[in-house]
Amino acid sequence: MSGGAKLAVRVAEVVQVNALIRRFRFVARDGAALPAFSGGAHTVVEMDDHGTRRLNPYSLMSDPEDTSGYEISVRRDDQGRGGSLFLHRHVTPGIEMVISNPINLFPLDVRAKKTLMIAGGIGITPFLAQIAQLSRHGGRFELHYAARSQALGAYMDRLTAAHPGRVHCYFDEEGQQIDLGRLLSMQPIGTHLYVCGPKGMINWVLGTAEKMGWPKGALHHEEFLAPGTGLPFAVQLATSGKTITVGPAQSLLEAMEAAGVDAPYLCRGGACGQCETNVLVCDGKILHRDHWLTPEDSASGHKIMPCVSRFEGKTLVIDR
Amino acid sequence: MSLDFKPDFGAGFRDETFRDDFTYRNSPDGIHRFPFPFDRDDYTYSVNMEPHVPGRTGSVFEHAFDVDEHYVAEMLDRAKVLAEDPLRCQSLPHMELAGWDLLELIMVAKARDYPQWFSLTRDGNRWHWINRPLGIDQRFTFLDASTLPYGPFEYITRQTQGDFSLQDERDNDLWMDAGMITSQADWSLDFDIGMSFMEWHAPVPLAHEKGIFDRALKFLLKLQQGAPVRRFNWTMTVNPLLDTAPETYPVWGPTRTSLTHDNMGDKMHLRVELQALFRLPRSNAIAFSIRCYLGRFDELVSVPKWARRLHRVVRDIHPDVAAYKGFLRNRDAMALWLAQYDDGAPTSPGWWPQD
Numbered sequence: 001m002s003g004g005a006k007l008a009v010r011v012a013e014v015v016q017v018n019a020l021i022r023r024f025r026f027v028a029r030d031g032a033a034l035p036a037f038s039g040g041a042h043t044v045v046e047m048d049d050h051g052t053r054r055l056n057p058y059s060l061m062s063d064p065e066d067t068s069g070y071e072i073s074v075r076r077d078d079q080g081r082g083g084s085l086f087l088h089r090h091v092t093p094g095i096e097m098v099i100s101n102p103i104n105l106f107p108l109d110v111r112a113k114k115t116l117m118i119a120g121g122i123g124i125t126p127f128l129a130q131i132a133q134l135s136r137h138g139g140r141f142e143l144h145y146a147a148r149s150q151a152l153g154a155y156m157d158r159l160t161a162a163h164p165g166r167v168h169c170y171f172d173e174e175g176q177q178i179d180l181g182r183l184l185s186m187q188p189i190g191t192h193l194y195v196c197g198p199k200g201m202i203n204w205v206l207g208t209a210e211k212m213g214w215p216k217g218a219l220h221h222e223e224f225l226a227p228g229t230g231l232p233f234a235v236q237l238a239t240s241g242k243t244i245t246v247g248p249a250q251s252l253l254e255a256m257e258a259a260g261v262d263a264p265y266l267c268r269g270g271a272c273g274q275c276e277t278n279v280l281v282c283d284g285k286i287l288h289r290d291h292w293l294t295p296e297d298s299a300s301g302h303k304i305m306p307c308v309s310r311f312e313g314k315t316l317v318i319d320r
Numbered sequence: 321m322s323l324d325f326k327p328d329f330g331a332g333f334r335d336e337t338f339r340d341d342f343t344y345r346n347s348p349d350g351i352h353r354f355p356f357p358f359d360r361d362d363y364t365y366s367v368n369m370e371p372h373v374p375g376r377t378g379s380v381f382e383h384a385f386d387v388d389e390h391y392v393a394e395m396l397d398r399a400k401v402l403a404e405d406p407l408r409c410q411s412l413p414h415m416e417l418a419g420w421d422l423l424e425l426i427m428v429a430k431a432r433d434y435p436q437w438f439s440l441t442r443d444g445n446r447w448h449w450i451n452r453p454l455g456i457d458q459r460f461t462f463l464d465a466s467t468l469p470y471g472p473f474e475y476i477t478r479q480t481q482g483d484f485s486l487q488d489e490r491d492n493d494l495w496m497d498a499g500m501i502t503s504q505a506d507w508s509l510d511f512d513i514g515m516s517f518m519e520w521h522a523p524v525p526l527a528h529e530k531g532i533f534d535r536a537l538k539f540l541l542k543l544q545q546g547a548p549v550r551r552f553n554w555t556m557t558v559n560p561l562l563d564t565a566p567e568t569y570p571v572w573g574p575t576r577t578s579l580t581h582d583n584m585g586d587k588m589h590l591r592v593e594l595q596a597l598f599r600l601p602r603s604n605a606i607a608f609s610i611r612c613y614l615g616r617f618d619e620l621v622s623v624p625k626w627a628r629r630l631h632r633v634v635r636d637i638h639p640d641v642a643a644y645k646g647f648l649r650n651r652d653a654m655a656l657w658l659a660q661y662d663d664g665a666p667t668s669p670g671w672w673p674q675d
Contacts, residue, residue, distance in 0.1 A: 005546035035545055036421075038604040064602060101546040107604040109490055110414045133602075136463075137417065217491050266542060274542055 005101045007034060007043075011093050012069055017154045021122065022088055023073045025062075029096060033067035037102035039130030040194075040222070043070065044100040044268060049086040053257065056083040057224050057269045059125040059196075060102060063132040070099070073154060075122040080226055081249045105271050106196070106222035108133065113190030115141040118178065118205050120197020121148065124155060126222060127196065131163065144178050146170040146197070180208050194220045224269030225289055227251035230310045236317040237261060238280055252306035256320065263306065263320055270308040277318050279304050284313010323469050323478055325396065326455025331437070333392040333453055339400075344560035346619050350389055354615045355380045356623075356671045357552040357592050361632040365527045365641070369539065372548035372596045376672075380594060383433040384548070385426055385480060386611065392453050394481050394503070394562065401502040401563050402478075407510045408565070411473045411486070411498035418486045418498065419473030420463055421600035422607050426476050451479055473498055482594075482611030485509070487517075487540075489604055494540060496520055497605075503562035503612045505555045505591060506646060511566070525640045543606060545599045553593040553610075556647040556654070560589055560614045579650050584657040585618035588650075590630065617657070623673045627661035634658055 009026035017023050028034050037060055047054040062071035077084045091097070106126050108115060115134060117127045124145055134141045143163070147153035149171055159167045170176040184193075193214065195205040202221045209219055229249050236243045237256065246255040253275055256263045266274040270290030279286070279302050288298045290305035297303045304311075304318060329335040336343040346354065375381025380388070401408055411419060427449055431440035441448040445462040456479065460467040468475045477484050477500035486498035494517045501509040512520045517537045527533060543549065557564055558575040579587060594611045621627035635655040642648040 005544060007546075036601040037545070038602055041604075101544055102601070103544060104604045107489065110417065110603070266544070272542070273538075 006046075006098050007101060009034075009070075009097055009099055011091055011095045011097060014091065014093055017073060018152055020075050020152060021073050021154050022076070023061075023071055024087065024091065025069050025071045026097065026099060027069040034070055035101065036067055037064045037070075037129075038104050038107055039064055039133035040106035040108060040126045041102035041104035041129070042106075042126070042224070042267070043072070043102055044266070045072070045087070046098045046100075047083060047086050047091075049082055049090075052082070053254070054081075054083045054086065055265075055268050057267050059106075059129070059222075061125040061128040064129050065132070065136065070102075073122065073125050077226070081229060083226075100266075103266055103272070105267060106194070106220060108139075108194075109192050109218075109220070110137075110139070111190075112192035112218075113140070114188055114192070115139060116183075116187055116191050116193045117141060117143045117145075118193070118195040118197070118201070119143065119145045120201040121146070121152070122154070123195075123197035123201075123222075125196075127194070128155060128159075130194070131159070135163075141166060143167045144170070144183065146172065146176075146178060146201070149173040180205065181212070184209055184212055184214070192218045192220065196222045199223060222271065223291070224267065224271060225291070225308050227254075227268075227308045228289060228310070230287065231312065233311045233313075233316070235311065236281075236315070237320050238317055239320055246310070251308060252304070252310065256306065261320060265307055268307045270305055273305075275305055275307050277304050277306055277320050278302060279316070279318055281315055281317035282311075282313070283315040284311060286311055286316075323456070323475065325399065327392045327396060328453050328455060329392060331453065332389055334389050336390070336393045338393070338397045338560055338562045342559050342561075344390070344393070344614065346615065347389060351615070351619045351622060352673060353379055353388075354620070355552070355592050355594055355613055356590075356615075356620070356626050356629075356673070357554045358629050358633050359669060359671045361629050361667060362636055363633045363641075364638070365530065365532060368551045369536075369549045370551070372550040372598075380611075380613070381550075384429045384596070385433070385482075385609070386594070387430065387434055387437065387481065391481055395454060395479060397562055398478060398500075398502045405567060408502050409474050409477070409500045410509060410513050411471055412514065415473065415486050415488065415498040415603075415605070416465060416471060418488070418600055418603035418605035418607070419471055419476075421603050421605065422484065422486065423472040423476040424462070425598060425600070425607070426480055430480075454479060474500065482609050484610070485608045486600075487606040487608060489541065489606065492541065493517055494537065494606060501565075504565055504610070505553075505557075505593065505612075506564050506566055506569070508566045523644075525644050526638070540597065540606060543597055543599045545601055548596055548598040550594060550596040553595055555591045555645040556650075557589045557591040557614065558587050560616070562612060562614070576646070576649060579653060581653065581657055584654065585621070586616065588617045588654060588657075589614045590617070590620060617654075621658070621661040624661075625667050625673060627658070628663070628665060629667050631655060631658035631662040 008029045010029050012027045013025040015023040042057045042059045044055050044057050058072035074087045076088045234245050240261050244255050244259045246252050266272040273292040282301045287310040289308040380386045427440045430438040437452050439450040447462050449458045483501045487494040488497045499509040592613045596609045598607045642651050
């Protein structure tokens with residue numbers, strides 16, 4: 001079965017955190033403990049949205065040692081394909097759901113002398129779990145967290161109260177910005193930098209750090225991409241002998257699954273590489289939207305990541 | 321504190337040695353459940369991974385961590401190896417959390433699968449572990465290493481058959497940053513510790529050219545919590561010696577020249593490794609267990625299917641593979657001895673003795 005081991009859970013609690021964010025708590029249906037996990041891990045939540053199957057990754061934000069339940073925070077995206085809207089509108093306490101075992105594509109390097117975290121908006125969620133882990137084991141950390149406004153700065157109160165002096169908050173509406181050059185210039189040797197937030201922020205932080213000579217192995221980021229929408233397109237599946245059409249709000253991976261093809265996946269957000277598929281014929285243009293393929297692989301036209309990438313043109317034949 | 325065994329050889333555990341007088345033997349039941357690794361009459365390298373899920377009752381696949389009749393004797397042998405060379409167990413400082421992960425995985429599995437021998441009682445982080453075959457009764461605080469006589473990794477692997485290594489995942493690679501290695505097929509933890517996946521596999525012939533390690537690494541980086549996998553490896557060992565280490569090669573290496581047609585069935589052993597890989601929860605590290613089973617040629621040829629197949633595998637093996645596994649010099653003599661038990665009849669697919 002694609003997607004790996006699953007957990008059968010029940011929604012125990014739904015909390016409106018602010019105008020845009022809701023928090024969901026999952027507990028095991030059989031009342032047993034859920035597996036512990038590592039800070040930075042995510043779970044893929046399976047949704048049956050009135051007949052449409054949606055599987056979206058969300059970072060686990062609860063304490064990794066709290067095996068009585070998992071928590072995620074979901075930001076409502078009114079322009080998205082509908083996963084966050086489904087969770088916000090239709091998922092209430094008592095509902096039974098299926099989620100994946102924790103998967104970590106954003107793990108802490110526990111050799112770090114110091115962990116420097118930079119969060120933007122909902123990108124705070126993996127850091128909540130990482131901070132719980134580092135606090136338990138005595139790891140040194142510092143968090144710089146930017147939000148649009150005080151009202152949208154989810155969990156800031158909790159963080160500043162628990163870790164005074166280690167958490168620094170910034171608000172766009174008040175014209176505040178992280179003084180990144182200064183911050184990065186002050187870090188001790190052996191610091192690892194973690195950033196999670198909007199694409200622009202990730203590029204800014206990584207680009208600045210690279211320019212300042214930070215070693216590549218000390219830079220970590222995570223960004224889940226929504227598959228995005230686009231024009232419908234047809235794809236021939238060479239191994240399965242099927243031709244399918246990918247709808248405007250559907251991903252290629254979802255279209256294959258809807259056609260009964262068991263394609264591999266893990267993160268469904270263009271990050272993990274599990275769904276990498278060989279392209280046999282491409283008469284047109286692949287719209288690469290992942291951050292897994294190397295620039296060379298993307299340019300070659302021989303590979304596609306069906307979880308997020310699309311196609312425009314005449315013919316696309318893939319090895320699936 | 322130290323870990324003093326009060327071994328109990330009741331309950332079917334054999335009192336035997338893996339050194340000096342070599343009294344190790346498999347009982348008739350032990351032979352029947354031996355994990356014969358060849359599912360066809362020839363052998364080539366492959367990634368050959370499958371999910372590590374419970375298998376047939378009574379087989380070595382029944383439980384995640386197989387405890388068999390050699391358990392107590394193997395643990396005493398490990399203690400002797402460590403007393404002579406403490407560097408056979410090493411754990412880099414950042415691997416302690418992974419050690420706790422492994423301790424939890426093993427204790428929970430053994431208490432569940434073998435309640436007659438092991439018990440684990442947990443009240444939050446206050447744990448109580450009983451290991452009856454080794455006479456251990458330990459109360460400790462989970463995640464507090466000061467409450468155990470050894471670090472968590474060494475503590476639990478001194479009580480678990482098979483070698484273990486822990487791989488940290490960084491920079492899209494795996495790093496061998498901890499290990500308990502006392503029953504190895506001629507490789508050295510002290511040499512390999514801290515190495516990356518490609519570095520520690522560098523000596524293996526043929527497989528690199530076939531891209532096997534590129535695929536294996538890619539596969540392992542995707543290994544998920546709750547979905548362990550397993551594979552077989554094998555070699556040949558003269559005498560039932562678990563500890564065939566490079567460090568002690570001068571002691572055991574020359575025994576390869578001691579084989580004759582008359583002592584082949586008694587001295588030569590098929591050495592099978594049941595290797596399992598687990599993604600660990602808190603550390604995101606990967607635990608690799610390498611469980612060694614030794615089968616005497618005399619014992620193995622008592623199963624007609626295995627006798628025929630072992631002859632054909634040994635006779636036809638690629639010389640580079642035989643050289644790497646350390647039996648090229650004896651291969652012809654082994655094939656000649658095994659030929660007595662091969663009547664040329666066809667063998668059924670798969671490795672089970674009766675199927």
